Amino acid sequence: MVNPEISENDTIHTAARHDESRQGEALVLEVSITARAGRKLYIESYGCAMNFSDSEIVASIMAGEGFQTTGDFREADVIFINTCSIRENAEVRVRNRLKEFGAAKQKNPGMTVGVLGCMAERLKSKFLDEEKLVDLVVGPDAYRDLPNLVGRADEGERAVNVLLSREETYADISPVRLNSNGITAFISIMRGCDNMCSFCVVPFTRGRERSRDPQSIVQEARGLFEKGYKEITLLGQNVDSYKYKTASAEGETAEAPAVNFAGLLELVAQVSPELRIRFSTSHPKDITDEVLHTIARHGNICNYIHLPVQSGNSRVLGLMNRTYDRQWYMERVNAIRRIIPGCGISTDVITGFCTETEEEHQETLSMMEFVQYDYAYMFSYSERPGTLAAKRYADDIPEEIKKRRLTEVVNLQRTHSHVRLKEQVGSIHRVLIEGFSKKSDKDYCGRNDRNAMVVFPVSERFKPGEYVNVFVDRCTPATLLGTIING
Template structure:
């Protein structure tokens, strides 16, 4: 999976910890009879899916709770991208087992990629699990819960070729009321050899653009100021009009297939005050049309997450990435030509893939020196059951070598991140205030258009405002500044 949720603090710890990022449900008290508690692990798509689950079950008589002890139904929305992510879920189930001893009627379910990968085996291995549902089976949850209420175990891990949940209005969980995710597609067709996503999330299918624009418009009408368009590979978004959508598209001057560049423009046109981000791009698919669309609209953030995975063309071929080192560097150059040197660029890197030599590791380090990523999401290779790499290649790089190479990559990225932030000192950025800083309620924080976190004194400003912030200093992970005036696009 390309779009792992993490930050520089997590990157400084361990190659696998980003997969342990977890969000839980907030309290929702409407007087409904049963309480739902969801923990979401892994990527942004999982967090978005949990909002869909909450919406479906809210309509079936469930409120949400932030306290696991008060729950009548506990769901773990899981990640299978790395072994440690699955271990985390298993350890969590041990804790939940203790809760169920004191509350036998408690219903426990496992959702998401881990559920899809293990299927009925999960019910056999984890005795306290009552329900297993894959990413395309969430509409079936009321029926599955009914089966459990009748004393049965319940499972649905069917992968759909057309499910996009386009008609479901997500319940925004852990929302700051300012930023939100909007899923534009599901699944992946790329078949990278290291990746389990095509097997846990199914084939690629794009969501109706009219529903995407309507969801983004609704968020803006409710006071949200930023949306992030989500997909495993947003650049391959492609939707052909159905009869009932042709009139809507014709009004927008579109008569045939909607591409990601077109969709991006539609969302940007909702309002200049609505910021637009997206994740994740694939080097072989991102087009000049997308880059020119970003350049055209000030409210589309100047930031591209473009995973390289390895700096070696031989390793990239083994990974089935569909591009070479030279192709990737050419794409980086194109981004800078169209969007300028100030465009934020981040990447994913997998260290110690099968047969990787020391020379090929050095190729990754040298590519980092050329590109100078602002951020990077770095992991050592973890073989996943059922992937093409597990079937075709031997995981022959020992753990001490993987760890040492990863440490070298992390140290280099820390240096590059600091240098990147130092270049921003003395500049002024328009920042959308997302809330208090993590360390003090006297300070607020937001992100620049290039996706860098910036912290500044609260003053009289509030969450949801746009402010112009002068960068005074920085650390390796954060810009530090002060408001110089209130931006005009509030």
């Protein structure tokens, strides 16, 4: 199922995305050709939804230079791989992929290969000098410089820009929508992160937190709706800390009240009741009752919250520098249940963090029993160079114990996911049709308000991009099944 968060196990070929909802049909985006007519660009993204959103910004910048996208890297003049540094496995996959690109470059010496995103700063020397896998390295705040850097690489120069910014939000750039189903889209509302979770590299690879002008976000949402899009996902490393101050109309020195995340949700929800809104990711220390009441007040803001817990033990949470404890997290879950009854909740879980005991692992399992999450992204701890944890703590949990604990978490989550789906059987759900089921062109699929995937027989009266009411009469461990009842 498609989730607002894309795991690091997912590869998104952003020039020709493989869309399961359309039976594997390759969606190739054609970009207008101007100054650099005939040059082709291939972009491949790894990691979270924010990386995918960044690739849409990159595609827009390069389209302005006349590049045409291609779904085959072998015919590309420029290849960008947008990277993720969250887990070691992602780096291994990227390095292997760069070797494949290198083989293609041997047959086409004029090809330029570049690494973008989160790996850029930390691995620039290895990629450029030691392993000579790439021609240019560009950090997430330097995408405006790409045309210049590509030009320098064309001349055989070493092209690098990994400078982080305190201001860059790309608010004025209209992203090229690479997932061209014309139904759902991402909108980046902020960049960077001020949290210093000890296991995470994001503050070092994406810089300090800064929020976009709310009016630019509303304008982007309105533009998408006018083009026929029916669902947007607001993206940020920590959306609940969104805050933007604008100058007051009464005077240059005065300031209008700051717009917080609840205020932004309110503004975007008012674009149209037919525009469905999701967001990711929330931080347990920052999510407020004001945000929850805003969700409850607007029918087009989905009743679904991704609330990463990471661990159910307070001591381990302290080592992770998550700035909340077990009790605080449980209180936030209780507030969600109280203010938004039936709200779907998903999470992230890390097993085998430094010094984690068996008893502390059991507290994570008991937290899962308390919440009974709809979905979860689950990983065993992977030490990332440069993080606070790598500097302060020994990665002392044996791999076999990490994996065994992860297996227990995964098995428990499968049970809970099935329980949450069973709760939704026997009721009517408003579903946005996203396309055909990946298993059959006789069935449509789409998500309900709680982010659960619903599969139902195709009706000639309805097409992708339309809302339908579906009566759900059964479920599998991963999917709701039903029949359209409206019309």
